């Protein structure tokens with residue numbers, strides 16, 4: 467993985483022969499990158515002249531006030547400009563604003579810190595022209611490399627993040643901030659809602675791109691300034707993933723979340739059961755108490771997470787519905803538990819707990835169906 471390669475390789479003969487007919491809008495999100503701006507502009511200018519590209523470069527800056535704006539003006543390049551944003555700060559919204567302001571049919575997004583070699587842009591556009599819908603400048607395909615001092619932790623972090631996104635896309639490096647797509651496809655994207663850093667992943671999932679490609683790059687470490695990828699941003703990634711999974715696998719995701727909440731309910735149930743047993747209550751009361759408390763905790767968690775789309779409807783009514791739906795499941799659970807306790811599990815030391823667990827499993831299936839399709843059903847009627 468660590469084979470350095472000259473980032474300013476001469477254009478290959480195939481590239482040199484290509485005439486790029488459509489203009490390119492390069493969007494560069496920036497925050498406090500004043501030192502890097504002139505360096506990036508120089509390198510892009512060289513690519514522009516080498517390939518006779520018609521392009522514009524838009525910096526989408528979050529009001530850095532560090533001389534960034536002046537640096538763009540001082541460059542004297544009439545194809546470069548900066549949008550200064552003062553609201554809704556963040557990398558992904560900045561990129562989207564930049565894309566919306568772009569005038570050419572091809573969009574490219576890249577970092578300002580020279581991690582992403584602009585020399586690869588022609589090859590990425592070639593891939594788009596040959597029919598691909600989305601092309602990533604990738605660190606993880608044959609021929610790609612990263613700077614040697616990429617620490618183990620950063621590598622591990624990036625690998626885990628990529629692995630978590632695997633069910634959403636087969637791309638090796640969907641975390642990359644270096645990518646190209648057609649403006650027309652971007653305009654078709656519905657309900658873009660990126661949180662944090664992973665704008666490429668958002669676009670791949672929301673635009674439903676299937677024909678995607680990766681061009682190997684050498685990823686260099688930044689020399690000037692520092693990374694803004696904080697721990698907080700990384701935690702936002704989990705939230706982002708949840709949304710993307712919901713978008714792609716709606717039903718399976720509701721069930722999965724329902725089961726996670728249900729599992730927490732099992733813990734609550736058994737804890738309450740143990741407490742009541744410890745207090746010397748009769749076994750039927752222990753079972754009933756465990757079920758009762760877990761119904762409430764399950765309701766609260768399902769309303770907040772699993773079926774959060776229905777959160778603006780009345781909690782009181784939903785609770786009644788939830789209890790009614792749960793009552794069927796709870797009765798099943800109670801009867802199965804009591805029956806097993808009296809028969810198969812009567813001699814076992816944890817017989818009561820085992821009986822409760824089997825009852826819970828039997829009740830859960832009733833609960834899910836009732837809640838998904840009745841209590842928290844999706845309504846399309848607006849009052």
Ligand code: GDD
Pocket residue numbers: 494495496497498499526527528555556557560576577578579581624641642643644663664688692693694695
């Ligand atoms: N407008 C704006 N607002 N730009 C920002 C913000 C922000 O809040 N935060 C960061 N940027 C800009 C930076 O100035 C830089 O040009 C680019 O976005 C990437 O930020 P870095 O701080 O350099 O991120 P990184 O190098 O740690 O992360 C890179 O690698 C990740 C994968 O490992 C980026 O390419 C990420 O997009 C990528 O996911």
Ligand code: MN
Pocket residue numbers: 577579581688693
């Ligand atoms: Mn960077």
